[in-house]
Amino acid sequence: MVGRRRRRVLAFDLGLFRGHGRRRDRRGRLARSDAADALVHGDAAELRRARAAPRVERQSRSSDAASRLGAASAGGRELGRNRRPRAAARHVAARDGNRKGDRVVAYMPNIPEAVIAMLATTAIGAVWSSAAPEFGAQTVIDRFSQIAPKLVFAVNGYRYGAKDFDRIGDLETILAALPSAEMLVMLDYHPAARKAPEFRGGIRAWPDLLDGPAIARDAFQFARVASDHPLWVLFTSGTTGLPKPIVHNHHGIVLEHYKSAAFHFEIEADGTLFFYSTTGWMVWNTLMWGPLMNGTSVLYDGHPSHPDARLVWRLVEAAGVTVLGISPSYIQLVRQQGVVPGREFNLEQLQSVMLVGSPSTPEVFRWVHEAVKPEVWASSQSGGTEFCSGLLAGSPLLPTHAGEIQAPALGVAAVAFDDAGREIIDEAGELVVRAPMPSMPLCFWGDADFVRYTDSYFGVYPGVWRHGDRVRFNARGGCHVLGRSDATLNRHGVRIGSAEIYRTMEGIPGIVDSLVVCIEQPDGGFYMPLFVQLAQGIELTDGLQDEIRRRLRHERSPRHVPDVIIGVPEIPMTLTGKKMEVPVRRLLLGDAPDKVASKDATRNPAALDWFTQFAAARRGG
Numbered sequence: 001m002v003g004r005r006r007r008r009v010l011a012f013d014l015g016l017f018r019g020h021g022r023r024r025d026r027r028g029r030l031a032r033s034d035a036a037d038a039l040v041h042g043d044a045a046e047l048r049r050a051r052a053a054p055r056v057e058r059q060s061r062s063s064d065a066a067s068r069l070g071a072a073s074a075g076g077r078e079l080g081r082n083r084r085p086r087a088a089a090r091h092v093a094a095r096d097g098n099r100k101g102d103r104v105v106a107y108m109p110n111i112p113e114a115v116i117a118m119l120a121t122t123a124i125g126a127v128w129s130s131a132a133p134e135f136g137a138q139t140v141i142d143r144f145s146q147i148a149p150k151l152v153f154a155v156n157g158y159r160y161g162a163k164d165f166d167r168i169g170d171l172e173t174i175l176a177a178l179p180s181a182e183m184l185v186m187l188d189y190h191p192a193a194r195k196a197p198e199f200r201g202g203i204r205a206w207p208d209l210l211d212g213p214a215i216a217r218d219a220f221q222f223a224r225v226a227s228d229h230p231l232w233v234l235f236t237s238g239t240t241g242l243p244k245p246i247v248h249n250h251h252g253i254v255l256e257h258y259k260s261a262a263f264h265f266e267i268e269a270d271g272t273l274f275f276y277s278t279t280g281w282m283v284w285n286t287l288m289w290g291p292l293m294n295g296t297s298v299l300y301d302g303h304p305s306h307p308d309a310r311l312v313w314r315l316v317e318a319a320g321v322t323v324l325g326i327s328p329s330y331i332q333l334v335r336q337q338g339v340v341p342g343r344e345f346n347l348e349q350l351q352s353v354m355l356v357g358s359p360s361t362p363e364v365f366r367w368v369h370e371a372v373k374p375e376v377w378a379s380s381q382s383g384g385t386e387f388c389s390g391l392l393a394g395s396p397l398l399p400t401h402a403g404e405i406q407a408p409a410l411g412v413a414a415v416a417f418d419d420a421g422r423e424i425i426d427e428a429g430e431l432v433v434r435a436p437m438p439s440m441p442l443c444f445w446g447d448a449d450f451v452r453y454t455d456s457y458f459g460v461y462p463g464v465w466r467h468g469d470r471v472r473f474n475a476r477g478g479c480h481v482l483g484r485s486d487a488t489l490n491r492h493g494v495r496i497g498s499a500e501i502y503r504t505m506e507g508i509p510g511i512v513d514s515l516v517v518c519i520e521q522p523d524g525g526f527y528m529p530l531f532v533q534l535a536q537g538i539e540l541t542d543g544l545q546d547e548i549r550r551r552l553r554h555e556r557s558p559r560h561v562p563d564v565i566i567g568v569p570e571i572p573m574t575l576t577g578k579k580m581e582v583p584v585r586r587l588l589l590g591d592a593p594d595k596v597a598s599k600d601a602t603r604n605p606a607a608l609d610w611f612t613q614f615a616a617a618r619r620g621g
Contacts, residue, residue, distance in 0.1 A: 100125035125223035136600030157190025252439030362403035
């Protein structure tokens with residue numbers, strides 16, 4: 001257990017959520033009879049964004065909100081005062097005729113211009129969505145075509161790992177598949193690429209969007225919208241079928257983000273937040289927590305470990321980062337390269353390391369305290385695109401137990417259910433949410449009858465949100481996420497989480513990564529292969545396989561020992577860095593490759609090709 005010295009005590013009254021647990025309609029809104037007790041009084045209530053999220057526009061020490069966003073790519077830069085979101089918003093609304101409810105999308109990297117475009121969109125009451133330029137054309141089409149955007153922001157290319165990528169061809173394909181798009185705003189981000197694609201609609205250059213004199217804060221009017229007016233549309237990773245277009249509303253997200261930023265991440269005024277993210281991941285949206293709290297956010301566009309795994313730590317030192325959000329898989333890479341950040345960099349200002357994106361292990365916690373900073377607050381958190389926030393979170397008021405998430409997030413009635421829908425403690429079960437949260441999805445865009453929404457989350461336990469993770473809570477309220485429910489391993493009738501196996505595999509020298517699945521056999525038995533990616537120069541010898549089996553049996557249980565260990569060139573990952581356990585499982589069950597996953601939604605498609613061939617060979621096909 002790791003203690004932590006706090007500068008102040010934070011308290012949070014759950015009574016602030018005065019409608020929590022009351023009757024709601026199918027969109028998660030408070031029923032009309034409860035309107036008088038709600039934080040927002042009825043569906044017609046209006047929320048002025050100038051009072052909340054565009055606090056980014058109301059910094060006490062700067063008349064330019066965007067100056068609170070630092071950016072790093074080939075070199076660090078800060079937003080100049082001539083790049084104000086107010087100017088962009090006025091041009092988008094007045095000159096291009098965009099109105100409340102119109103969809104505005106961006107095909108841009110994690111750069112200040114993307115933030116300005118988002119703030120301009122929300123300021124006029126339009127609905128925002130974004131995709132990273134490394135996404136393939138079909139991946140973007142699968143997303144944006146569902147919401148029929150009117151305005152598109154885009155770059156002509158990007159740079160990643162010292163290589164330039166021209167995206168004009170893909171952009172032309174995307175635009176051709178979006179008949180609703182009327183205007184394209186182009187940012188010249190790739191010096192060698194064409195400045196703009198062929199497009200049937202109007203095209204404007206980014207600098208033209210900001211022409212004219214600066215607009216004073218008092219001279220700009222933010223659009224007033226209903227509390228449940230759509231703010232933005234986020235998409236699930238889309239490993240199979242069309243990605244779910246998840247709609248969030250203004251008031252819920254503002255409240256949820258204030259809660260998370262203040263109480264679970266403890267971002268302070270003058271603090272600096274840095275998450276490594278692309279615009280295609282919900283973490284990008286949460287980068288707005290920095291300015292929201294009168295602090296700063298660092299935007300980084302590029303490879304997280306080029307030229308080596310010290311890159312992120314260089315940025316932490318240079319920007320004076322106080323709160324760092326990073327994935328346990330990145331920590332594993334840093335460990336393998338022998339980097340000791342606390343010894344090599346000045347991390348005096350770093351207060352918190354938030355481990356997000358996948359389950360963390362005690363070993364990762366220990367490494368953070370030993371190699372980064374002994375007094376840093378290391379915290380594991382787990383959430384989802386559905387909430388653009390956390391379900392299970394950290395708390396500065398509670399002790400930290402290595403490898404354990406400290407508690408459910410404030411205002412979240414998260415527990416574990418067994419198959420019969422009973423709450424269980426100290427047993428693995430389904431992660432569920434039993435009452436409405438401060439912010440939940442308004443709907444899926446285009447899902448008028450809520451059929452897809454209901455089937456996705458309420459089909460197993462009627463009236464109770466099933467999140468799709470396996471989790472184990474303990475008596476003190478802490479918990480461990482064990483992996484996705486649909487990738488749970490069934491060993492002779494006993495279900496175990498893949499995260500337990502990965503924890504052991506991370507500690508075995510020579511193993512870069514691993515993936516485990518379990519499938520049912522026609523005879524009623526089970527087949528559980530363990531696929532391992534080996535470090536360069538390492539062979540999967542009998543001795544190494546024996547060591548893997550011994551460690552799993554000793555550290556876990558005999559049920560954790562795989563039926564076979566197979567070396568693979570690479571582990572397939574989604575675009576957001578998650579192991580593609582479910583697609584691999586479905587391939588082994590005999591599903592067609594084009595039905596289990598979209599290659600455009602895969603970070604390394606060749607890795608999935610290997611598993612397709614393996615599955616066919618195993619079936620004798």
